[in-house]
Amino acid sequence: MATNEKTSKSYLDLVNECDNFPYPQTDPGLYDARLDGLYTLLVAEEESTLGFVLPRVAEVLRGLPSWTLNDDDGTLTLSAGPSEDERSAIVAATTMAMRQTGHFAVLSGWRDELYPVYGRDGKCLFKIERSASPLFGVVSYGVHMTCYTKDAVTGEYRFWTPKRALTKQTYPGMLDNTVAGGLAAGEKPLEAVVREGEEEASLPADLIRERAKAVGNVSYFLIRDEKAGGETGLMQPESQYVYDMELPDDVVPKPNDSEVESFALLSTEEVKVSLRRGEFKPNCALVMLDFFIRHGILTPENEPDYVEIIARLHRRFEFPTVKYPGSQ
Amino acid sequence: MATNEKTSKSYLDLVNECDNFPYPQTDPGLYDARLDGLYTLLVAEEESTLGFVLPRVAEVLRGLPSWTLNDDDGTLTLSAGPSEDERSAIVAATTMAMRQTGHFAVLSGWRDELYPVYGRDGKCLFKIERSASPLFGVVSYGVHMTCYTKDAVTGEYRFWTPKRALTKQTYPGMLDNTVAGGLAAGEKPLEAVVREGEEEASLPADLIRERAKAVGNVSYFLIRDEKAGGETGLMQPESQYVYDMELPDDVVPKPNDSEVESFALLSTEEVKVSLRRGEFKPNCALVMLDFFIRHGILTPENEPDYVEIIARLHRRFEFPTVKYPGSQ
Known part of the structure; x- marks a missing residue:
C-alpha cells in the first residue's frame, strides 16, 4: 500500500x-573546512582539545572574564582555575547567563544535571550543565x-x-x-x-x-x-x-x-x-x-x-x- | 623469584x-610528519588512497613502466589497466622482480597467496602476493x-x-x-x-x-x-x-x-x-x-x-x- x-x-x-562529523583520514579536505569554521575549546595550562564550538556560540563569550576568544588560531580558552571547582563555577555562571538571554533554544531543555569534561590522564577539568554540552561540543x-x-x-x-x-x-x-x-x-x-x-x-x-x-x-x-x-x-x-x-x-x-x-x-x-x-x-x-x-x-x-x-x-x-x- | x-x-x-601508526585527530603534528615521509599509493583514474609506501621501497619502482613516482605530491601511481587482471599482472611482475633482487627480506617469506586490494565501492583494483602487502602498505x-x-x-x-x-x-x-x-x-x-x-x-x-x-x-x-x-x-x-x-x-x-x-x-x-x-x-x-x-x-x-x-x-x-x- x-x-x-x-x-x-x-x-x-x-x-x-x-x-556525521567528517573524518580527517578519509576526508581531509572536508574535515579541515569544517574545523576552519569552528573554535577549539581549551582550558588554560592544559594541552588537550576539549570540544568544538560554533562561532555564533563563541561570540556570546567574547570579552567575558575567564574566557578568551582568539580569532587568529581559532581557540576559545577558559582561563578560570586552577581547580576543577573554580572552573566549574565559571562554566555554571556562564551557562546560566546564556540561558537567561533566551538566545539558545537548546538550553530550554535545562536539566540541572552536571556532565564531566575530562583532560589528559582522565582528570576532570570541569563540569557542565547537561543541556549546554552541545553548545561547547564536549x-x-x-x-x-x-x-x-x-x-x-x-x-x-x-x-x-x-x-x-x-x-x-x-x-x-x-x-x-x-x-x-x-x-x-x-x-x-x-x-x-x-x-x-x-x-x-x-x-x-x-x-x-x-x-x-x-x-x-x-x-x-x-x-x-x-x-x-x-x-x-x-x-x-x-x-x-x-x-x-x-x-x-x-x-x-x-x-x-x-x-x-x-x-x-x-x-x-x-x-x-x-x-x-x-x-x-x-x-x-x-x-x-x-x-x-x-x-x-x-x-x-x-x-x-x-x-x-x-x-x-x-x-x-x-x-x-x-x-x-x-x-x- | x-x-x-x-x-x-x-x-x-x-x-x-x-x-602504532599516529592518528590525525589526536596527533595531527605527528601524523603529518609521518605522512610527509611516505608515498601514497594510488591507481590511475581512481581517487582512493590505497596504501603508504616507504621511500626506500618506492625508489626501486622509479622509472619502471606502469609505475609513476611523483616527488612533488608524494604519490606512487600504478597506471596499468584498465582491468583488475592487467593491474594484477603488473603487480605480480613487479613484486617477483623485487624478490629476485634479494633486497627485501620480507619477500623471503613469499607465500604464493594473493591478497585483494579494494577501491571505492568495494571494487577489487588488483591482487598482490601476501608477503609483499606490507611493502605497499595496503x-x-x-x-x-x-x-x-x-x-x-x-x-x-x-x-x-x-x-x-x-x-x-x-x-x-x-x-x-x-x-x-x-x-x-x-x-x-x-x-x-x-x-x-x-x-x-x-x-x-x-x-x-x-x-x-x-x-x-x-x-x-x-x-x-x-x-x-x-x-x-x-x-x-x-x-x-x-x-x-x-x-x-x-x-x-x-x-x-x-x-x-x-x-x-x-x-x-x-x-x-x-x-x-x-x-x-x-x-x-x-x-x-x-x-x-x-x-x-x-x-x-x-x-x-x-x-x-x-x-x-x-x-x-x-x-x-x-x-x-x-x-x-
Missing part, C-alpha cells in the same frame, strides 16, 4: 546519519542496555523496545533501546543502568545487578539536526557504555515515568524493518547494530558494509576520554 | 604496540577465532591457546588465538575459519560451521618491528574478522601442521597474566581484549582505559575496505 511505503535505509545510512557519556529474550530451541532473539513519549523534546515517538540515559558526573555506568532501568522500565535493581552484562561502548560524532531539539549544527560527540541483559519470559518492562509511551517485544525481523524505515532514534539504531554484530545476526557474508560499520560504531575522538567513570 | 619477573604491561600498552584481511569453554555453574571461561612454533618466521614461540589466518582473494571469512580450523587445530569442519559465531572485526594500523620478520618500519593496516566458538569439554584442539607447537586450556587469569607479560602475538592480544570486552570480563569499572581501548580496537583506515568479502 502506498501509505506504508517508506524509504528503505541501509545500515550504513543509519551510521552516516548519526556519525564529549558526553551515557548508558544503553538492550533487554532481550532468546528462544532456547530456535535461538531466536526478541527485543524489548520502548516507544518514546510524543511529549519528549528530543526524538518524540521514535523507538529506543530498552534502557538508556545520560551518565552524570560521579556516577558509575552500572549504577546509571540500575537507576534508569528502574525509572524507565520498572526493572528491579537486583535483577539488573545480577544480569546486566557490560559488552562495550559505542561512540560517534553527531552534528545535531532539528530532531535533536534546539538549534541545528551543534556538535555532539557521544560515548555510550553498552549493556546486554537477557530477560526471563516472565519479566516484562513497563513504563514508569513520562519518558516512555509503551514497550513491545519485537522479533529480529521487526527490528530490522523498523531500522530500515528510520523509526529508531539515531544513536539507538547504532546500539542495535552493535548488538546484531556481536551476536552474529549481521555477518561479513550478509552485510556488505560490515567492516566499515564496525569501525564507525567505535569512533576515536579528538578529545581525551574518561578513565574509571564515576570515581571522581 | 627474580627469574620470573617481567615488565607488567597495561592493556592499553598492548594496544599501543599494535596500533590493508590485509584475516580471520581470528577464539575457542573457549564456559563452566555451566561458575560461568568461568577457559581459552584454548596455541603456542606458535619456534620455527615460524614471525613471532616464534608467542601465544596465539585458537585459529587464525589470512583471508586470500575470493575466500569468504567463514570458509577461511573452517580451513584454518582444520589445518591448524584439527577441528572438524562440520563443528566449525555449526558453532562458529561471527562477532565483529578488530582493525589496527601496525608499523612493523623486528618481531614481525623482514625489514622494520613497513606499514601494515589489518582488518581481522573475529569469531567466537564455545567448545564442548570433549573437543580438544590439536596441532595439525608445523605452525603450532601445542595447545593449552588457560583460565581467564592465566590469559591475563600472559597478556601483561607480553607473551601473546600483538594482534592476538587485541583479539583477546575484544573478547574480554564483549563478554563482560573487562568492564568500565575494572579497566581505566575501557573507552580508549574499544575505539582503538576498531580503527577506521585512510583506505577503502571490502564489501562482501570473497564474492569476487
Whole structure:
C-alpha cells in the first residue's frame, strides 16, 4: 500500500546519519573546512582539545572574564582555575547567563544535571550543565542496555523496545533501546543502568545487578539536526557504555515515568524493518547494530558494509576520554 | 623469584604496540610528519588512497613502466589497466622482480597467496602476493577465532591457546588465538575459519560451521618491528574478522601442521597474566581484549582505559575496505 511505503535505509545510512562529523583520514579536505569554521575549546595550562564550538556560540563569550576568544588560531580558552571547582563555577555562571538571554533554544531543555569534561590522564577539568554540552561540543557519556529474550530451541532473539513519549523534546515517538540515559558526573555506568532501568522500565535493581552484562561502548560524532531539539549544527560527540541483559519470559518492562509511551517485544525481523524505515532514534539504531554484530545476526557474508560499520560504531575522538567513570 | 619477573604491561600498552601508526585527530603534528615521509599509493583514474609506501621501497619502482613516482605530491601511481587482471599482472611482475633482487627480506617469506586490494565501492583494483602487502602498505584481511569453554555453574571461561612454533618466521614461540589466518582473494571469512580450523587445530569442519559465531572485526594500523620478520618500519593496516566458538569439554584442539607447537586450556587469569607479560602475538592480544570486552570480563569499572581501548580496537583506515568479502 502506498501509505506504508517508506524509504528503505541501509545500515550504513543509519551510521552516516548519526556519525556525521567528517573524518580527517578519509576526508581531509572536508574535515579541515569544517574545523576552519569552528573554535577549539581549551582550558588554560592544559594541552588537550576539549570540544568544538560554533562561532555564533563563541561570540556570546567574547570579552567575558575567564574566557578568551582568539580569532587568529581559532581557540576559545577558559582561563578560570586552577581547580576543577573554580572552573566549574565559571562554566555554571556562564551557562546560566546564556540561558537567561533566551538566545539558545537548546538550553530550554535545562536539566540541572552536571556532565564531566575530562583532560589528559582522565582528570576532570570541569563540569557542565547537561543541556549546554552541545553548545561547547564536549564529549558526553551515557548508558544503553538492550533487554532481550532468546528462544532456547530456535535461538531466536526478541527485543524489548520502548516507544518514546510524543511529549519528549528530543526524538518524540521514535523507538529506543530498552534502557538508556545520560551518565552524570560521579556516577558509575552500572549504577546509571540500575537507576534508569528502574525509572524507565520498572526493572528491579537486583535483577539488573545480577544480569546486566557490560559488552562495550559505542561512540560517534553527531552534528545535531532539528530532531535533536534546539538549534541545528551543534556538535555532539557521544560515548555510550553498552549493556546486554537477557530477560526471563516472565519479566516484562513497563513504563514508569513520562519518558516512555509503551514497550513491545519485537522479533529480529521487526527490528530490522523498523531500522530500515528510520523509526529508531539515531544513536539507538547504532546500539542495535552493535548488538546484531556481536551476536552474529549481521555477518561479513550478509552485510556488505560490515567492516566499515564496525569501525564507525567505535569512533576515536579528538578529545581525551574518561578513565574509571564515576570515581571522581 | 627474580627469574620470573617481567615488565607488567597495561592493556592499553598492548594496544599501543599494535596500533602504532599516529592518528590525525589526536596527533595531527605527528601524523603529518609521518605522512610527509611516505608515498601514497594510488591507481590511475581512481581517487582512493590505497596504501603508504616507504621511500626506500618506492625508489626501486622509479622509472619502471606502469609505475609513476611523483616527488612533488608524494604519490606512487600504478597506471596499468584498465582491468583488475592487467593491474594484477603488473603487480605480480613487479613484486617477483623485487624478490629476485634479494633486497627485501620480507619477500623471503613469499607465500604464493594473493591478497585483494579494494577501491571505492568495494571494487577489487588488483591482487598482490601476501608477503609483499606490507611493502605497499595496503590493508590485509584475516580471520581470528577464539575457542573457549564456559563452566555451566561458575560461568568461568577457559581459552584454548596455541603456542606458535619456534620455527615460524614471525613471532616464534608467542601465544596465539585458537585459529587464525589470512583471508586470500575470493575466500569468504567463514570458509577461511573452517580451513584454518582444520589445518591448524584439527577441528572438524562440520563443528566449525555449526558453532562458529561471527562477532565483529578488530582493525589496527601496525608499523612493523623486528618481531614481525623482514625489514622494520613497513606499514601494515589489518582488518581481522573475529569469531567466537564455545567448545564442548570433549573437543580438544590439536596441532595439525608445523605452525603450532601445542595447545593449552588457560583460565581467564592465566590469559591475563600472559597478556601483561607480553607473551601473546600483538594482534592476538587485541583479539583477546575484544573478547574480554564483549563478554563482560573487562568492564568500565575494572579497566581505566575501557573507552580508549574499544575505539582503538576498531580503527577506521585512510583506505577503502571490502564489501562482501570473497564474492569476487
